[in-house]
Amino acid sequence: MTPEARPVTTPAGARRAALLTPGAGLYSARVAWRHSLRFRLALTYSALSAALLMLITLGVVSLLLSRMEQQFVDRLNDRADTLAEAFTNLGGGFGQSATGPSAYTLVVDPDGQVIAASPALREFQNSPYPFGTLSRVPVQGTTVRAVKRKAGDFGTLWVGLPEDDLIAARQSALSALLLALVTAPLILLLTGWWVGRRALAGLENAANLADRLDPAVSLAPLPLPAREDEVQRLLVAINSLLGRIEAQQAREKQLLGQIVHELGAPLTVLKASLSRAEARLADPEVARAALVADELTFTTQDLMQLARGQLELKLAWHYIPAGTLRDRLDRLVPGTTFTGDWGTGILCDPDRLTQALRNLLANGRRHAGADGTVTLDLRETPEQLCFRVRDSGPGLPPELGEQIFEPFVSGAGSSGLGLSVARQIARMHGGDLSGTNHPDGGALFTLTLPGAALGDDGDDLDDADVLDEPPLTPVGGTGI
Incomplete structure (x- = not known):
């Protein structure tokens, strides 16, 4: 069928309608991470914390390295001053501080000749001073930082100290800083996600x-x-x-x-x-x-x-012959073709069920036209009764889907209440109503009701009455 009036839904409107539909699962289905407030809060928290941590860590590492550098320089200068004092005051224990495997000292006379050297630099003794103005020199695979002092009448004292420990400490500090900068954001993100989940649990429950x-x-x-x-x-x-x-x-x-x-x-x-x-x-x-x-x-x-x-x-339950229901519908919607098993009985509210089926038949007649056909088929199983209403019209618009059962979603000039009321009545009876297009053309509506399941003593009827002709009150409805 071609509706003459129906809601126009934009993509944004469709998303909004889906979110506002009860049971659509705004939060029952997990929100995509890129739309999650929890993720955005965790990401913001992690970014700010990582930036702050990076600044603090850089400051701490810079301060640590500068302190280590200062301690190394102070140690080197202290050693040089001690040795220079020994050369100036020969009673001060000359040579005692210049021994050991890490002692690097040279005594250079005014002519530039090395006249004394520590064991590690023995190769340079009695030869010209080899290092010129360099403050860092490689010695036996080790980087040595050196300073010079006046050695009394002997000339110039050259004192060196290996930087291996300082370089290793500096590399360790930089490696720790790099590791912290790599792992800290991930740890902070996970922590922020967990904290955000705890903090926003109340908001999620409210949603x-x-x-x-x-x-x-x-x-x-x-x-x-x-x-x-x-x-x-x-x-x-x-x-x-x-x-x-x-x-x-x-x-x-x-x-x-x-x-x-x-x-x-x-x-x-x-x-x-x-x-x-x-x-x-x-x-x-x-x-x-x-x-x-x-x-x-x-x-x-x-x-x-x-x-x-x-x-x-409130439903007024009666047990009626299906033929009685068929006669009512034949009077209300002339020209309907009835097929199936109409010799059974139906436990229902006759007026309400007549109203629901009449709405379906009138809907089919409206869209099939005067020359079209409308068929109502009844099938019974031990579990349920199945009413199938088929018309020879153009069928249901696929873009409407379940909207055809919403009030005031209308086509062909009707009020748009018929299908909504029919489904409501079916569900009040414990059944349901669905609609689709028949493979051979036309619309097909299926209304199901639970089977009566009557026992021999009739106890299953409860308060329902068995009537051949219950009074017919005004019923009605219109199609979509």
Whole structure:
């Protein structure tokens, strides 16, 4: 079928509708990481913490390296001063501080000749001074830093100290810094994720509670957490909004009920008058007006059911022959073809079930046209009764999907209530209603009801009555 009026949904609107649909799983399905507030908070926390940690670590390492450098220089200068003092004051123990495997000393006379050397530099003794103005020189595979002092009348004292320990310490500090810069952001991100999960657990629970709300079923207030924080304020605001929505729905239902009530009496009089005029005059125009009055009567019944809501409706259970239901529908929607097993019995509310099936048949007749066919097939299994309504129309628009069962989603000039009311009635009976396109063309609606499963003593009927012809109250509805 081709709808004449239906909601236009943009991609953003579709996403918003999906998020606002009860049970759509805003938070029941895990939010993608790139859309997660928890991830953004953890990432921000990690980035800021990593930057701060990097600055602090750089400062600490720089201070540590400078202290190590200063200690090395002080040690070298202290050794040089001690040796120079020994050369200046020959009674000060000359040579005692210049021994050992790490002692690097040279005594250079004013002519530039090495006149004394420590054991590690014995190769340079009695030869020209080899290092010139260099302060760092390689000696036997070791980098040695050196300073010079005046050695009294002997000339110049050259004192060196190996930098191996200092270089190793510097490399260790830089390696630790690099490791910290690589691992710290990951550790901080994981820690931030865990902290964010704990901190936002209340907000996630509030979102899950709000996501499970179904305004069509209940608008009960959400439970408040014991802790007075932003989450509690959010839930208080949601509860306040729910209260306003519930009050607005009550006013709308009351207004709708009053409108339907005011229309009911005039429509009943009009319908009776047109029926008498049709019988007396046999005028096609009067017959057409009588059909319009019938359609308006059915529409008011659908509006009344919508105003009452599913929870306010009570089913009057009866066990009726399926043939009785078929006769009713044949009178309400002439031209329907009935197939299947109509010799069985049905445990139902006859008026409500007639209303649901009449809506499906009228919907099919509207879209099949005067020359089309509408078929109602009944099949029974031990578990359920299955009513299948098929028409020869163009079929259901695939882009509407389940929206065809929402109120006021309409096509072909109807009120858009028929399918919504029919599904509501089916579910009130413990069954369901679904719609699809038949492989051979046309729309196919399947309404299922639980099987009666009657025992020999009739106990399974509970309070239901077995009637051959229960009274028929006005029923009705329209298609999409």
